Amino acid sequence: MKKTKKKPFPITLVILAGLILGILFGLFMPGRYEWALPWIELAGGIYMNALRMMIFPLVFCSLVVGIQGIGSVSATGRIGGQSLLYFTATTLFASLLGLFLPKMLGLGRGVVIEMSEVAVEATPFTSLFDTVRDLIPANPAAAFAEGNMLQVLVFAIIMGTACLSLGKKAEPFVRLAEAVNDISIRIVSVVMYFTPIGVFCSIAAVIYANGIETVAALGAVLAALYVTMFLYILLIYGGIVKVIGKCSVGTFFAEVMPAALNAFGTCSSSATLPISKQCADKLGVPNEISAFALPLGATINMDAVSIVMSFMIVFFANACGSEISFGLLAIVLLSNTLLSIGTPGVPGGAIASFAALASIAGLPMGIMGVYISINTLCDMGATCCNVLGDLACSVAMKRTIKHSSR
Numbered sequence: 001m002k003k004t005k006k007k008p009f010p011i012t013l014v015i016l017a018g019l020i021l022g023i024l025f026g027l028f029m030p031g032r033y034e035w036a037l038p039w040i041e042l043a044g045g046i047y048m049n050a051l052r053m054m055i056f057p058l059v060f061c062s063l064v065v066g067i068q069g070i071g072s073v074s075a076t077g078r079i080g081g082q083s084l085l086y087f088t089a090t091t092l093f094a095s096l097l098g099l100f101l102p103k104m105l106g107l108g109r110g111v112v113i114e115m116s117e118v119a120v121e122a123t124p125f126t127s128l129f130d131t132v133r134d135l136i137p138a139n140p141a142a143a144f145a146e147g148n149m150l151q152v153l154v155f156a157i158i159m160g161t162a163c164l165s166l167g168k169k170a171e172p173f174v175r176l177a178e179a180v181n182d183i184s185i186r187i188v189s190v191v192m193y194f195t196p197i198g199v200f201c202s203i204a205a206v207i208y209a210n211g212i213e214t215v216a217a218l219g220a221v222l223a224a225l226y227v228t229m230f231l232y233i234l235l236i237y238g239g240i241v242k243v244i245g246k247c248s249v250g251t252f253f254a255e256v257m258p259a260a261l262n263a264f265g266t267c268s269s270s271a272t273l274p275i276s277k278q279c280a281d282k283l284g285v286p287n288e289i290s291a292f293a294l295p296l297g298a299t300i301n302m303d304a305v306s307i308v309m310s311f312m313i314v315f316f317a318n319a320c321g322s323e324i325s326f327g328l329l330a331i332v333l334l335s336n337t338l339l340s341i342g343t344p345g346v347p348g349g350a351i352a353s354f355a356a357l358a359s360i361a362g363l364p365m366g367i368m369g370v371y372i373s374i375n376t377l378c379d380m381g382a383t384c385c386n387v388l389g390d391l392a393c394s395v396a397m398k399r400t401i402k403h404s405s406r
Contacts, residue, residue, distance in 0.1 A: 014196045015195050015196050015199055015257075015258055015261040015262065015265075016257075016261060017196065018195075018196030018197065018198075018199045018200035018203075018265070019199050019200070019203055019261055019264065019265055021200055022199060022200040022201065022202070022203035022204040022207070022265070023203055023204075023207055025200070025204045025207075026203060026204040026205070026207025026208045027207055029204065029208045037205070037208065040201045040204050040205055041201070041205055043197060043198070043201045044198060044201030044202045044205060047191075047194055047195075047197065047198030047201065047202075048198065048202070048266060048268070048271055050191045050194070051188075051191060051198075051266075051271040051272075051274060051275075052270070052271055053187075054184045054187055054188050054191070054274055055270055055271065055273055055274065056144050056147075056152055057180055057181075057184045058181065058184040058185070058188065058273065058274055058277065059152060059153070059156065059273065059291075059295040060144075060152060060155075060156045060177075061177040061178070061180045061181035061184065062181050062184075062277070062287065062290075062291035063153065063156040063157065063160055063291045063292060063295065064156055064159055064160040064163065064174065064177040065160075065174070065177050065178050065181050065287065065291065066160070066287050066288035066289075066290075066291030066292055067157070067160030067161060067163070067164055067288065067292075068160065068163065068164060068174055078401065079288070079289060079292050079293070079397065079401060080157070080292065080296075082397055082400060082401065083292060083293045083296050083297070083393060083397070084296075084300075086393045086396070086397075087296070087297060087300050087301040087389075087393065088300075090236065090301070090303050090389060091300075091301065091302060091303050091306050092306075093236070093303075094232065094303035094304065094306040094307045094310075095306035095307070095309075095310050096310075097228065097232065097307060097310075098228070098306055098307035098308070098309070098310025098311045098314075099310040099313070099314060101228060101311075102224070102310075102311050102314040102315055102318075103314050105224065106318060134151075135151065135154050136151075136154060137151035137152075137154065137155050140152075140155045143155060147270075152295075153295055153296060159173075184274070185274075185277075185278075188274035188275070188277075188278070189278070191274070192258070192275060192278070195258065195261075195262055195275070198262075198265070198266065199261060199262060199264075199265030199266065200265075202265045202266050202267070203264075203265045203380075221311070221312075221315050222377060222378070224311075225307070225308065225311050225378060225381070226381050228307060228311070229304055229307060229381050229382065229384075229385045232303070232304075232307065232385065233385055233388055237388055237389055237392040238252075238253075240392045240393075240395075240396050241392050241395050241396065244396040244399060244400060245392070245395040245396040245398060245399050246399055247283065247395050251283075252283065252391075252392070252395060255279055255282045255283050256276075256279045256283075256387075256388060256391045258275055258278070258279060259272050259275045259276045259278075259279045259387050259388075259391065260384050260387060260388055261384075262275050263383040263384045263386070263387040264380050264381065264383065264384040265380070266383075267379045267380055267383050268383065269297075269298045269383050269386050269387050269390070270298050272298075272383070272387050273294060273295060273298050276294050276298075276387055276390060276391060277290055277291075277294060279391060280294060280391060280394050280395075283391070283394075283395055283398075284398065285394045285395060285397075285398045286398065289394055289397050289398060289401060290394050293390065293393050293394045293397060294390050294391070294394060297386070297389065297390030297393055297394075298386075298387075298390060301386055301389050301390055301393070302386060303385060303386060303389050304381065304382035304383070304384075304385035304386050304389075305382050305386065307382070307385075308378045308379075308382050309354050309357055312354065312371060312378070313357060313358065313361050313363070316358070316363055316371075317361060317363060320363060320364060322361075322362060322363060354371055358371075
């Protein structure tokens with residue numbers, strides 16, 4: 001008697017159902033179901049903490065194990081170099097698109113904005129020397145405790161490369177890293193089954209906090225922004241996956257949907273990392289590539305953040321009657337690329353960066369109150385877009401790394 005193949009759990013459909021139900025519940029919660037808000041926030045917080053709990057053990061150990069799988073220091077440098085080139089190029093292009101599209105469409109002209117002063121500390125610019133110096137963690141334990149992903153990545157690369165050069169002497173540590181990596185993946189697999197509940201709770205709280213009035217009042221600019229991000233995902237990421245990665249676009253989007261929906265609901269590319277890793281595995285991306293490209297992407301790949309910040313700068317400039325010259329556009333473009341790369345992959349991470357960019361563009365800081373009120377609504381689509389970009393990079397590198405190693 002033949003054994004019937006067990007059908008895979010339709011996690012994507014259940015997450016989508018959780019997302020839709022969360023939006024509806026958030027809209028109808030006021031008055032009727034307000035008593036449920038503390039419980040919803042509690043459940044959402046537990047889910048986010050469960051994911052964040054595994055981010056750094058998974059990133060550190062998978063990167064150390066991945067470097068061993070690469071087998072040489074030169075190949076490790078090749079993967080890192082290609083990742084950086086990809087993320088920098090796409091972020092620059094996204095920023096350019098976000099500046100010129102709303103300028104051509106004239107978004108914001110004739111819009112009256114009620115401005116209120118909000119205290120926001122702008123992200124400071126640091127010199128290139130300071131940035132490079134801060135990549136090396138003086139205290140690795142502090143880097144883990146403070147959640148400094150770039151420093152954790154650099155520390156993992158240093159440790160992985162050292163283990164590679166030591167060979168057999170480093171085997172006990174490598175075996176420990178492999179064991180922790182397997183344990184982390186197992187825990188994430190269990191957490192994945194609670195993703196529909198986590199997404200439901202996160203999105204319901206977001207919709208409740210912003211309200212239907214806020215969504216409707218800024219519907220036009222949000223619609224234009226989401227259409228831009230959708231086209232960017234379809235044309236740019238789809239093109240990269242098809243042309244460079246030689247992977248079916250339909251297959252790619254079907255496999256990455258759990259990560260995309262989780263990113264949309266939670267507004268955190270860092271918290272989505274464990275799910276992104278599972279999606280990359282299903283697409284056949286080798287661990288040595290995904291273990292490097294995905295954490296790096298969650299830290300520096302901020303294509304959609306570039307689009308959002310550029311979009312909103314032009315929108316607010318038109319609404320305030322400020323003229324942004326092409327010279328100033330060039331300065332904003334470069335500043336936006338640098339600022340968005342430094343934006344942390346957590347909810348609300350772009351607020352301080354936008355404050356710095358608004359100051360550079362000469363806009364009144366009173367616009368920050370309006371921006372903060374819609375930041376989460378922008379952030380949902382932006383995080384989803386960024387996560388898809390990280391996965392598109394991994395799929396493309398699966399082929400480019402194989403070719404360059406021949």
